[in-house]
Amino acid sequence: MKNWALIVGLAVLFSSCHFFKSQAKPRAIARVADSYLYHEDLKDLVPAGTSKEDSIVIVHNYVDRWASQKLLIQAAEINLNAENKAGFDALIRQYKIDLYTNAYLNEIVKRSVDTMVSDAEMKAYYQENKENFRTNGILVRLRYINLQQDNPKYETIKAKFFDFRKADKKFWGTYALQFKSFALNDSVWVEMSQVYTKLPFINPDNRDQYITAGKSIQYSDSLNMYLVKIINVIDRNQIAPLEFLKPTLKEVILNKRKLELIKKF
Known part of the structure; x- marks a missing residue:
């Protein structure tokens, strides 16, 4: 990658960090005490196609963070008392145990548990x-169409929408592409947040005016005509x-x- 040519000459000064030209392989980019950051550690850092300027910034920031962490851990090891360090070492050992065992158990579960639920x-x-399964808000079953005011087939669409027969499936397949948006599967329960998004003329203040089981709605604004049929409503705190x-x-x-x-x- 072309960007790696930039790293060779990069110098980043940070407190007691020492940056130098590599004299032997593997090439070291930075050093804090006895810790080294090597060229190989950065090989996947800069995405392909990154500009020269952005590459320098990415590498510079990474080296700064690496150096900061090394300096902090060095200071912690010097300044924390033996009891604290022993406690942290115990936590680290336990964390490793938990991490490994949880990963192992998850892998067993993934391979062993039947994921088919009838x-x-x-x-x-x-x-x-x-x-235990009560609603947090109102649920609604409805169907709706949002179409342009000047649709030449408006009266036909309206009649078929409110009559809504299975025999008209081909009709809806033909005309649905003309609609700005629609949902014709009225067997699906949806939350009110979805209703507010799809039918912006309905809001929490006027909700009760529109959201009533069996209600048929025609609503128009300057650009749109909405046809809505409310099939059923379940109120808040009812069994879902x-x-x-x-x-x-x-x-x-x-x-x-x-x-x-x-x-x-």
Whole structure:
């Protein structure tokens, strides 16, 4: 990489750090006491295509950080009392043990736990624990279309939208590309935050005016025409529906399997 030619002549002064021209391989870029930063340590530091100026900044900052850390650890080793250092050394040893064992257990879990969760399992867990799955906010099932005011097929689209028959699937496949945005799958539960984003004329202040089960809405502004059909609404702190919870239920069941496996060790 061309940028590495820049590193050879780089000099960064920092407190007691000593920078020098390499006289033997491996080439040292910086030194703090008996610690060395070598050319090889920097080989993947600068991304390909980085400009000369940016390369110098990246390397300079890296060497500064390396030197700072070495100086701080050196000062800590000199100034901390033996009891403190012994305590920290014990923590380091325990951290290494925890890190290795957790990584090993996670690998075993990854290889051993069945990640398939059936609908029947989710339904059974839901039925047993549904009281624990209450909504934090309002959930809504709806469908909507956002189209331009001057759409020549507006009346036809409106009629089919509010009538909404399965036989019109081909019609929607043809005309959906003309819409600014739309959601026609009204079996999906969504949170109010998504409703506010997709239907900006609805907000927390006027929500009750629009978000009512069975309500049909036509709303226009200077550029857009919105057609909305509210299918159902679940209020805050009610039991959330199974379909909305399926991703959460799957994660809960998988985590239970993992914990059960880990307990065996």
